[in-house]
Amino acid sequence: MSKKNKSKDSSSKKKKQHKAPAGKTRQKSSAAGVRGVIEITRSGMGYVTVPDMERDVIVRPQHFNTALHGDTVEVQITKSGGGGGRMEGEITRVVERKQTQFIGRISIQKNYNFFIPETDRPMPDLFIPAEKLNGATNNDKVVAKLTAWDKAKRVPEGEVLELVKQEAENDIAMKQILLSAGFNLSFDDEVMEQAERFPDGVSADEVKKRRDFRDVLTFTIDPVDAKDFDDALSIKKGTNGLYEIGVHIADVSHYVIPGTALDDEAYARATSVYLPDRVSPMLPERISNELCSLRPREDKYTFSAVFKITGKGEIKDVWLGRTVIHSDHRFTYEQVQEIIEAGEGLYGEEILLLNTLAQKMRKDRFKKGAINFSSQEVRFVLDENRKPIGITIKESKEAHQLIEEFMLLANKHVAEYIGKIVVKDKPVPFPYRVHDTPDEAKLGPFMVFAKKYGHTFDVSSPQRIAESFNQMLKDAQGKPEQHVLEALGIRTMAKAVYTAENIGHYGLGFEHYCHFTSPIRRYPDVLVHRVLQQCLDNEPQIDKKMEAKCKHCSERERSAMESERAANKYKQVEYMSQFLGEEFEGVVSGVASFGFWVETVEHKCEGLVSLFSLNDFDDFRHIEEDYCLVGKRSGRTFRMGDKVTIKVVAANLEKRQLDYELVLGHLASTENKVLQPTKFQHPKKKRGKK
Incomplete structure (x- = not known):
């Protein structure tokens, strides 16, 4: 189950987020600590x-x-x-608790059974009562859960959840990544029981409370392997040359009710985690893949943003509320892209109109200050044992942009609606998705670096900075420095987060923004739905814990991203281990005082070239502000974006680490000196025997 990136966060700012003054401590010690x-x-x-x-x-x-x-x-x-x-x-x-489930081995003694965790941090063994072994025998590798441990219990207690197959090393590694980040591998029985309790279909009584869109043309557009279809688009021709376009989102909040075990678990996870070979879902499949998935030819509850739009993309009216829909067709991105390119196909007229509107909205967004960073998604092709056998690169095409623009539109207008509501002279607590202006400490060195390639920045205002970024990206298109400028430019950006304090979304150029469109996989979207319904009912509530909830969701999002990076790195190492001793073209993707990283052109797999391996050639020093290493004797530089040829020398799965060596034969012919863009060319990669 894979998921599209529906709301691009790279990220108009009203005011600075508060920071404690240097040298001062805001939180003070108390009796409670x-x-x-x-x-x-x-x-x-x-x-x-x-x-x-x-x-x-x-x-x-x-x-x-x-x-x-x-x-x-x-x-x-x-x-x-x-x-x-x-x-x-x-x-x-x-x-x-960050983590309550662990992987380890069972030790069965005469009178006691213990679970010995396999962790790199010290922790005690868990006592496992005999009735909680669940079939595990001595020395079995298992997943166990910490169930009880307080001051009265000297030893923590646990239970075995599942046996782990010994032959599936990569499976164990993926599970360990999830568990270490605090994402449980399974749902508790109470959570599963609550999810199974809901009936299929829709009820007549509930439908009466909703706006009925079941007779309006509606379809979904998702990745080919998606199972949780959490958004759909409807379209019909209105009067006065207007089109009524509905953005319909799975109504997860209809099923996930505050105070239930189902809601507690969804909040604890706060997000689904997408690894190369699996998904760790925020909600049980009964909710995510069945009840809430907007599958074709089924009536479904939705929460919708319905727009009346002119043919030029002008928004004349917005309606927000709960609905019921019936999807007429399920499209994949590839199918929609074919229709766009061919200019015809199933529901071709409607899709082409939506695409025209999306492209107009996209163009207008960039004109108003959104930053146009491009992105590539690297995905692994896996065999039946989940081992990588190939790599594909997915780029954003018009079919993806069609969905992205309408999701952004819905997210923006929901946040704008909530932003106008005041309770007791205060804004209603709401989980905004915000993005601060670029980090000044990072922006300065980047501007100096970009200037070496002829790109200048106007820093007189956040708007001018965004315009400068877009001009740079446009001018660098297709040039050797394009990818290094994009990569370094992204690093200057702040991280988008959830907060009840709205400072706007810089990267998107929006004064108001939230996440409304993916409640199956993001808990903040569920919170948005709840607050939105309260406001539509004229019963907004003051949730004093909203900021704490936002912080929790941001932290869980970061943990998910770290897990995804770790899993991708594991798969890179697993894949490249078959090429030990072989040579490939690569691009310098990062520089540090101890070496530089190289990403292979063919596989997009990154490994480290240690300076230790170059000691015989020269003594290199790190020029931090120029993102490069410079040889003291030769003046040879290694700068981000340089093309090099490397040899794969080590692939350590346990450390998730690839080691490369530079093919030194290519160094003698290079002439580039410090602070000059690389101009030399390397021969194509050479293959050794497999």
Whole structure:
């Protein structure tokens, strides 16, 4: 089950996010202590990182009080750290567990059964009652869950959830990545029971409460392997030359009710995680793939944004509310792209009109300040054992942009509607999706670097900066420096986050923005639906915990992204291990004081060329502001974007690490000096024997 990227976040800003002044601590110690996240080192020492405190708090193992690595905890300061010393503390309470499921082995003794976790951070074994072994025998590898551990219990208790097949090394690795990030591999029985309790279809009573779109042409457009169709488009010709276009989103909030185990689990996960060979869903499949999936020829509950639009793309009216739809057809992106290119096909007139409108909206968005970063999606082709046997590169085409623009339109107008609502002279708490202006510390060096290629920036306002970015991207199109400027430009950008404080979305050029269109896979969208319905009912509520919920969702999103990167890296190493000793063309994709990274042109797989492997050739130094390494004797540079030839020398699956060596025969003929763009060419890759 794969999912499209419907709302591009690279990311108009009203005001700066608040930051604590340098040298000051906003959060103060109290009788209950301060709250933070504990990191337990491999040596067993704990360090609690507290927001807005300059230094972390040391916690010794005897004071962990059942805390495990990554848990959110309250810590009581016992030593102030005055006179240059370190603050120390004792954990008084575990607020939230990061991880409750683990992979390890079962040890069955005469009177006791224990689960021994396979982790790189110290943690105690779990006592497993005999009735909780679930068929596991001595030395079996299993997934186990921590079920109970408090001060009264000296030893934590657990239960076996499933046996792990020994032959599936890559399967174990993917599960370990998910578990380490705090994403459970399965749903509790209570959650599954609640999901199964809902009846199929729609009820006549509920339909009466909704706007009925079942007789309007409606279809979905998704990836070929998608199973959760969470959005659909409807279109019909209205009066006065207007078109009525509906953006219909699966009504997850109809099923996922606050206070239920189903909602608690969805909130805890906060997002689905998309790894190369699997999906860790936010909701059970009964919800995501059946009840809420907008499958063709089935009546479904939806939450909709319906627009009356002119042929020129002008929005004349917007209606928001709950609906019921009946999808007439399920399209893949490839099918819609064929219709766009051929100019005909099933529902061709409607699709071509939607595409024309989407392209007009897209062009207008960039004119108003959205930044036009291009993107490529690298996907692995897997065999029946989930091992990578090939790599494909998916680029955004007009079919993808069609969906993207209408999703952006719906997200924007929902946020604009909520942004006008005030309760007791205050904005209604709402999970906005915001994106701050570029980081000044990163933007400065980047502008200096871009200027070497003839690109200048106007920094007189955020709008001018965005215009400068777009001009640079346009001018660099097709030139050797294009990809390095794109990659480095993206790094100057702030990270988009969820917050109740609306500062706008810089990368999209929107003053108001939220996530409304993917509630099957994102919990903030569920929150948006709930707040929107309250406002439509004229019953907006003050949720004092909204900002905390936004922070949690942002943190879970980051964890999901880190898991996806780790899994992609594992698959890269798994794939490239078949090419040990072979040579390939590559492009320098990153530079550090200890070496540089190279991404192969053919496979898009990144490995490290260590400076240690170049010591015999020259002594290189790192020029940070120019993103390059320079040889002290030869003046030879390695800069991001340079073309090189490498040899694959090591592929370590356990560390998820690829090691490359530069093919040194190509260095003698190069002439480029420091601060000059690379002009030399390398021969094509040479293949050795497999």
